[in-house]
Amino acid sequence: MSKCLQKIAKTAVLELAYEHHGPENGTPVILLHGFPYSPRAYDEIAPPLAAKGYRVIVPYLRGYGPTRFNSPDTLRSGQQAALAQDLLDLMDALRIEQATLCGYDWGGRAACIVAALFPERVRGLVTGDGYNLQDIPHSIQPLDPETEHRFWYQYYFHTPRGVEGLTQNRRALCELLWQLWSPTWARNAERFPLSAPAFENPDFVDVVIHSYRHRFMYAPGDPALEWMEQALEKQPAISVPTISLCGADDGVGPAPEDDEDAHHFTGIYERRVLAGVGHNIPEEAPDETLKALLDLLRR
Numbered sequence: 001m002s003k004c005l006q007k008i009a010k011t012a013v014l015e016l017a018y019e020h021h022g023p024e025n026g027t028p029v030i031l032l033h034g035f036p037y038s039p040r041a042y043d044e045i046a047p048p049l050a051a052k053g054y055r056v057i058v059p060y061l062r063g064y065g066p067t068r069f070n071s072p073d074t075l076r077s078g079q080q081a082a083l084a085q086d087l088l089d090l091m092d093a094l095r096i097e098q099a100t101l102c103g104y105d106w107g108g109r110a111a112c113i114v115a116a117l118f119p120e121r122v123r124g125l126v127t128g129d130g131y132n133l134q135d136i137p138h139s140i141q142p143l144d145p146e147t148e149h150r151f152w153y154q155y156y157f158h159t160p161r162g163v164e165g166l167t168q169n170r171r172a173l174c175e176l177l178w179q180l181w182s183p184t185w186a187r188n189a190e191r192f193p194l195s196a197p198a199f200e201n202p203d204f205v206d207v208v209i210h211s212y213r214h215r216f217m218y219a220p221g222d223p224a225l226e227w228m229e230q231a232l233e234k235q236p237a238i239s240v241p242t243i244s245l246c247g248a249d250d251g252v253g254p255a256p257e258d259d260e261d262a263h264h265f266t267g268i269y270e271r272r273v274l275a276g277v278g279h280n281i282p283e284e285a286p287d288e289t290l291k292a293l294l295d296l297l298r299r
């Protein structure tokens with residue numbers, strides 16, 4: 001297996017930490033984690049890709065692990081446009097003109113946004129749970145009661161009590177989410193301690209709280225990213241070759257029988273529903289995730 005190196009990419013906003021596998025001159029693949037996860041989600045995916053000669057980049061998102069903001073005055077934004085801009089800035093800092101992207105949850109959102117708005121930068125996309133762009137203008141509309149129940153943590157974070165709860169109990173709360181979101185996965189207790197240290201980042205709470213407030217229009221976004229948020233309001237299509245991986249046992253939102261996202265994809269597109277898999281798709285289903293990536297890379 002390849003050696004993993006931890007590095008820092010300096011961008012205008014962040015010292016963005018990432019793990020690097022494989023040769024510097026290999027075809028780039030960027031693997032993006034979600035909330036509350038870490039690069040450990042790709043432990044069984046990055047090394048095999050690197051062994052095949054790919055240049056594999058696994059960043060710590062803003063608010064996670066060693067990633068740090070350059071200035072104390074920067075808004076600790078967790079909005080979708082910030083995550084996408086961080087991905088673009090990382091690619092620019094590493095002089096990656098085009099990459100194959102894989103992401104789920106927050107990381108899937110960043111990957112989908114870049115694929116939608118900057119398709120020339122994306123060779124292919126593996127997305128967890130399909131079209132991952134938030135439709136913020138319509139977020140105020142209530143959903144069915146069962147879905148609202150699954151989103152309890154988001155509404156909790158809208159309150160001062162939720163801020164204090166995440167601050168005091170971040171490890172226990174995040175571990176509970178792992179259990180609820182991957183209810184049939186036998187390795188939660190084994191794997192969670194490997195990711196938990198990434199949540200000790202000093203900006204973790206602020207970024208998480210802002211993320212869940214902004215998406216419901218309860219917190220303003222970064223003015224510098226307003227142009228991107230306005231573009232996302234149009235729910236732009238994704239034209240790059242895409243494979244969507246959906247967990248049949250996802251505790252956030254089990255994969256529906258019908259593909260409700262297909263109309264958002266105008267290029268080569270395939271949906272794969274993974275039996276017995278929850279929300280933490282790459283960590284629960286590394287073989288299926290690796291296969292999806294290789295299927296795109298070999299096109």
